[in-house]
Amino acid sequence: MCDPSLSPCLIGIVDDERAVRRGLSNLLKSAGYxxxxxxxxEALLESGPREGIAILILDIKLGGLDGFEVQRRLADSGTCMPVIFVSSYGDEAVRKRAMDAGAxxxxSKPIDVDALLDDIETILEARRSAG
Structure with missing residues (x-):
C-alpha cells in the first residue's frame, strides 16, 4: 500500500494503448495508489510540472516519442523519478537498453502484476529508508 508519509504517492502511466492504461490504473488504485x-x-511532457509523480510506468514503443526519448527529455529538464519500463518487445537487447538508460x-507485456507491485513497493521502501 502507499505510505501516507510519502506525499504524494502518485504513479504516472504512459502507454498508447487505452486498455493498458485503464487496466494498470484500476489495478494500482485497487492497491491503494x-x-x-x-x-x-508528448502528453506527459506537455502536462506541466511533474514533481507529484513518485513513479513512472513508461511504455517503450509509443506513437511519436518512444519511452527512451521521453525518459531522456525528463532527465534533461531536471525531472528525476524512478521509471519502470514496460514493453511487448521484451527481448534481451531492449531490456538491456532500458536498464542502461537508468530504469x-x-x-514485459503481459505484465506480471505481482512483480510490478513488488517493484513499486521496493521503490517506496527505499524512499522511506532514505527518509
Whole structure:
C-alpha cells in the first residue's frame, strides 16, 4: 500500500494503448495508489510540472516519442523519478537498453502484476529508508 508519509504517492502511466492504461490504473488504485494516465510521451511532457509523480510506468514503443526519448527529455529538464519500463518487445537487447538508460525495472507485456507491485513497493521502501 502507499505510505501516507510519502506525499504524494502518485504513479504516472504512459502507454498508447487505452486498455493498458485503464487496466494498470484500476489495478494500482485497487492497491491503494493514485494514478495519472497519459496516452503519449508528448502528453506527459506537455502536462506541466511533474514533481507529484513518485513513479513512472513508461511504455517503450509509443506513437511519436518512444519511452527512451521521453525518459531522456525528463532527465534533461531536471525531472528525476524512478521509471519502470514496460514493453511487448521484451527481448534481451531492449531490456538491456532500458536498464542502461537508468530504469528501475523492465517488465514485459503481459505484465506480471505481482512483480510490478513488488517493484513499486521496493521503490517506496527505499524512499522511506532514505527518509
Amino acid at each position: 493514485r494514478t495519472e494516465c497519459f496516452a503519449s510521451g 528501475f525495472a523492465f517488465r
